[in-house]
Amino acid sequence: MWIRGVLGALLVVVGGVWIAQGTGAMKGSMMTGHSQYAALGAVAVLVGVLLLGWAWLIAGRR
Numbered sequence: 001m002w003i004r005g006v007l008g009a010l011l012v013v014v015g016g017v018w019i020a021q022g023t024g025a026m027k028g029s030m031m032t033g034h035s036q037y038a039a040l041g042a043v044a045v046l047v048g049v050l051l052l053g054w055a056w057l058i059a060g061r062r
Contacts, residue, residue, distance in 0.1 A: 004055035011048030015041040 020026035022038025031037040 001055050001058045004051045004058070008048045008051030008053075008055060013045045013048075015044030015046075015048060017041070018044060026058065 018031065018041030019027065019038050020028055021031040022033075022035055022040075022041055024033045026032070
């Protein structure tokens with residue numbers, strides 16, 4: 001259960017960074033300004049949120 005939560009939180013954070021770099025809000029890497037990284041970041045955030053929700057549901061059943 002906690003592994004899903006940790007992985008979900010990590011994906012949300014990494015996805016947020018990718019979105020910021022892909023949109024140009026965060027400078028300093030080769031990913032800056034490339035919209036495909038923003039799209040990948042959005043997918044990572046979505047998967048992370050789903051994992052967090054799954055972990056939360058499992059914790060609520062116990």
